[in-house]
Amino acid sequence: MATVPATARVTAGSAAVVRRSPLRLLKRIARWLAILLMAGTFGFPLYWTVTMSFKPQDEWNPPGKIFWFPHQPTVSNFTDILGIAHASNIFFSGRSRSALTPIYHSLIAAGSGTALALLVGVFAAYGIARFRAGGRLLPFQILQLRMFPPIAIIIPLLFMWVYLGLWDTLQGLIILYAAVTFPFVVWLMRSFFQEVPREISEAAIVDGCTHWGAFFKAVLPQAKGGLAATALFVFILNWSDFLIALVMSQDHSQTAPVYLQALQSGSSGQEYGKQAALAMILIMPPAIFGLSIQRYLVRGLTFGAIKR
Amino acid sequence: MAEIRLEQLTKDFGSLVAVRDLQLTVPDGSFTALLGPSGCGKTTTMNMISGLERPTTGEIYFDDRAMSRVDPGRRNVGFVFQNYAIFTHMRVYDNLAFGLRVRKPRPDKAETDREVQRVAEIVGVAGILERKAGRLSVNDMQKVALGRSMIVSPAIFLLDEPFSNLDAAFRAYMRAELKRIQSEVGQTMVYVTHDQVEAMSMADQIAVMNLGVLQQFGTPQEIYNSPTNRFVAGFVGSTQMNFLPAQEVPIELPAQARNGRSVTVGVRPENLSLVAPDSADATLKAKVNLVEPLGAKDVVHVTIDHQDLRVIATPGLRPRIGDQVGIAFDRQRLLVFDDETGEAVR
Numbered sequence: 210m211a212t213v214p215a216t217a218r219v220t221a222g223s224a225a226v227v228r229r230s231p232l233r234l235l236k237r238i239a240r241w242l243a244i245l246l247m248a249g250t251f252g253f254p255l256y257w258t259v260t261m262s263f264k265p266q267d268e269w270n271p272p273g274k275i276f277w278f279p280h281q282p283t284v285s286n287f288t289d290i291l292g293i294a295h296a297s298n299i300f301f302s303g304r305s306r307s308a309l310t311p312i313y314h315s316l317i318a319a320g321s322g323t324a325l326a327l328l329v330g331v332f333a334a335y336g337i338a339r340f341r342a343g344g345r346l347l348p349f350q351i352l353q354l355r356m357f358p359p360i361a362i363i364i365p366l367l368f369m370w371v372y373l374g375l376w377d378t379l380q381g382l383i384i385l386y387a388a389v390t391f392p393f394v395v396w397l398m399r400s401f402f403q404e405v406p407r408e409i410s411e412a413a414i415v416d417g418c419t420h421w422g423a424f425f426k427a428v429l430p431q432a433k434g435g436l437a438a439t440a441l442f443v444f445i446l447n448w449s450d451f452l453i454a455l456v457m458s459q460d461h462s463q464t465a466p467v468y469l470q471a472l473q474s475g476s477s478g479q480e481y482g483k484q485a486a487l488a489m490i491l492i493m494p495p496a497i498f499g500l501s502i503q504r505y506l507v508r509g510l511t512f513g514a515i516k517r
Numbered sequence: 518m519a520e521i522r523l524e525q526l527t528k529d530f531g532s533l534v535a536v537r538d539l540q541l542t543v544p545d546g547s548f549t550a551l552l553g554p555s556g557c558g559k560t561t562t563m564n565m566i567s568g569l570e571r572p573t574t575g576e577i578y579f580d581d582r583a584m585s586r587v588d589p590g591r592r593n594v595g596f597v598f599q600n601y602a603i604f605t606h607m608r609v610y611d612n613l614a615f616g617l618r619v620r621k622p623r624p625d626k627a628e629t630d631r632e633v634q635r636v637a638e639i640v641g642v643a644g645i646l647e648r649k650a651g652r653l654s655v656n657d658m659q660k661v662a663l664g665r666s667m668i669v670s671p672a673i674f675l676l677d678e679p680f681s682n683l684d685a686a687f688r689a690y691m692r693a694e695l696k697r698i699q700s701e702v703g704q705t706m707v708y709v710t711h712d713q714v715e716a717m718s719m720a721d722q723i724a725v726m727n728l729g730v731l732q733q734f735g736t737p738q739e740i741y742n743s744p745t746n747r748f749v750a751g752f753v754g755s756t757q758m759n760f761l762p763a764q765e766v767p768i769e770l771p772a773q774a775r776n777g778r779s780v781t782v783g784v785r786p787e788n789l790s791l792v793a794p795d796s797a798d799a800t801l802k803a804k805v806n807l808v809e810p811l812g813a814k815d816v817v818h819v820t821i822d823h824q825d826l827r828v829i830a831t832p833g834l835r836p837r838i839g840d841q842v843g844i845a846f847d848r849q850r851l852l853v854f855d856d857e858t859g860e861a862v863r
Contacts, residue, residue, distance in 0.1 A: 408598040408599075408600050408601075409602050411602065412598060412603075412662075412666075413604075413619070414569065414590060415567050415590065416669065417590035417591075417620050417669070426615075427604055430604070430606040431605065
């Protein structure tokens with residue numbers, strides 16, 4: 210009796226699989242189609258940029274023809290941009306310099322702006338989260354700085370910056386970048402600090418720390434995942450800024466996005482290949498930054514310090 | 518080692534008075550429990566002793582030294598929190614060494630090593646010193662928290678419901694451990710709990726608080742046997758005390774107890790016993806409502822004219838629900854409370 214049903218079970222089982230499979234197969238195909246569609250939507254522009262950066266000039270945008278991939282791949286876009294093969298292109302449109310200086314400006318402006326925003330914002334956020342500094346409304350008052358589009362204030366700011374001698378200086382950009390990202394730092398870090406139990410700082414204080422000591426030795430390390438995430442987010446915002454830099458910088462502080470937009474010449478119009486090459490280069494700093502702090506990004510948002 | 522003296526200590530948060538006129542002396546080297554329901558002011562009291570909160574009025578003395586203007590880090594107290602509050606980003610070793618490293622002068626490495634090792638042995642984490650504190654079990658976390666507050670050899674040890682997040686078996690183990698540690702190092706310990714069993718089993722003295730006001734301060738026996746008011750009587754005792762209007766108890770109360778006032782009789786469930794309804798000892802007759810068998814004893818719930826009583830009975834004569842039983846009183850153990858003030862009448 211015990212051995213007989215074995216075969217019966219197998220038959221019944223496979224029959225059930227056969228009966229269910231068409232619908233299942235359909236579902237799987239639909240799912241994969243949806244995934245491909247999404248991946249294509251997001252992936253194609255990236256593919257286009259990557260391939261474009263390796264195309265020679267006559268493959269960029271020839272009339273009536275599309276090059277889906279570089280037929281004669283070249284790195285001249287990169288070398289031109291970086292000023293390595295300057296003389297090779299006589300139509301270099303009178304731009305006197307390579308992308309290196311704008312990239313350097315971008316690194317300084319976005320990096321220092323991020324650092325300044327963090328420096329001010331992290332302390333503000335801790336004060337708000339831990340001591341309710343400034344009262345209930347302060348966080349909203351800070352956020353309100355972001356509640357109108359930057360374009361609405363950029364012209365008055367331009368006049369102010371010219372008057373103050375900050376226009377077309379890196380310092381001027383740094384201050385602006387710090388100011389516009391400061392609210393994000395406060396809001397993000399405030400919630401990360403709220404996650405750190407109050408007892409963490411109290412324990413450190415009873416053990417002999419000052420409030421500052423407790424903050425640096427006990428609280429901030431507990432929130433370092435949040436700090437890493439905030440730093441990356443703010444850096445990307447500053448790094449990719451176009452509008453502020455377009456208005457506020459010219460020669461002495463031109464940033465990479467502005468330089469990129471200006472990559473055009475009278476003979477060929479938009480220099481797509483070079484723009485793509487520069488875009489490829491500009492992806493790298495945030496990517497490197499992100500990868501280097503990935504450890505904290507993944508891990509930092511959960512705290513095992515307290516049982517709720 | 519230090520005696521703690523709280524003089525007229527009051528703390529208010531705006532209109533809310535968390536602690537009112539608290540007068541309490543915790544003897545040097547004693548183990549004192551602060552017992553009370555949630556929100557009774559016990560944690561606020563601890564925070565004031567440790568210095569995390571500043572009293573609104575009143576003063577705190579450690580051995581005749583006024584402390585209320587002294588920074589928490591300079592009071593030489595250890596504090597164990599309910600939520601452990603260990604630093605999960607550090608190794609166990611660094612957690613234990615934390616208190617030493619923020620002290621001035623900072624001890625050298627050999628001394629730190631020695632102290633960490635000593636404390637790790639006492640609390641039982643010597644085998645896991647290199648582990649990341651965030652990866653520990655809840656039980657080990659609490660051991661680390663205990664060790665971290667011990668390392669600076671505080672004169673006063675404050676524990677705020679330290680074991681309430683632990684599972685029951687480990688809690689019992691840690692209670693015994695804590696008693697052992699205390700008898701070894703002899704520090705003054707103040708232990709906050711809302712669990713009266715914990716307070717009764719561990720403390721030399723218990724301070725019962727309610728609504729920010731100290732209700733009674735005494736040994737566990739005093740608290741249990743002669744509560745000063747109805748709140749203490751009802752709060753302490755694992756099966757709650759029975760309260761009956763005096764007119765329903767046909768027992769002659771001492772003359773001064775009555776004295777024209779309306780009073781309530783309080784009697785603990787173990788001072789009542791079940792007898793046959795027609796027995797001469799049966800002071801009251803009642804109907805059995807519910808029987809809770811607890812192994813060594815049964816808690817029998819009975820009803821007399823809509824009054825519920827709890828009686829501790831030996832399991833041998835377990836009544837059935839609906840049975841008529843007689844209730845006998847241990848007349849030596851009756852307590853009388855004034856209905857107006859709630860105070861015990863003696």
